[in-house]
Amino acid sequence: MQRQSYTCGLDAAIDVMGGKRKGLILFWLGEGPLRFGELRRTVTGISERMLxxxxxxxxxxxxxxxxxxxxxxxxxxxxxxxxxxxLIEVLGPLGQWGEENMERLEASREARGPAGVSGSAAP
Incomplete structure (x- = not known):
């Protein structure tokens, strides 16, 4: 089965960034080379296998x-x-946007609840 082509540049960028912690890995490596153990301690919330x-x-x-x-x-x-x-050069502004809107995003996440759905019950 052949892989479908990207539909736009954002699609391609998100594909390479797919994975919950890849952005953090890239961020910390942007500071300089790191050994595996250093990355493991720096990138929190990731198992050794997933890293x-x-x-x-x-x-x-x-x-x-x-x-x-x-x-x-x-x-x-x-x-x-x-x-x-x-890639790190373009992730900088995205990180800045996240910093500026972190409180709003956290409040929105809390309102959705643990399952990621809004507080209203389904009919």
Whole structure:
């Protein structure tokens, strides 16, 4: 089965960012190279398995570079590629928008309740 083409640029950007924590991973790697353990401590709310999976997907997309240093103990560092840095540049304004509207967004999320639906009951 062939994958459907993107319908617009936003569709392509969201596809590469798909995953709850990928934006945070990219944000922290924008500060400089990090080892896996450092990322695990920095990106809260993600399991080791999920972090590994999302790093692999970001690497496959060409956004993240994985470098293995052959030493004892083994050392693996993750960093942004030039392509990854180009994405970080556009994520900055999105993060700023989130900061400016965080209270409003949190209030809206609380009003929807735990299931993500509005407070009104279905008929």
């Amino acid at each position: 590994t999976l999302q790093l692999r997907e970001l690497e496959a997309s060409g956004l993240v570079h994985r470098e293995v240093h052959h030493q004892v103990p083994p050392k693996v560092e993750y960093s942004l590629t030039e392509f990854g840095h180009s």
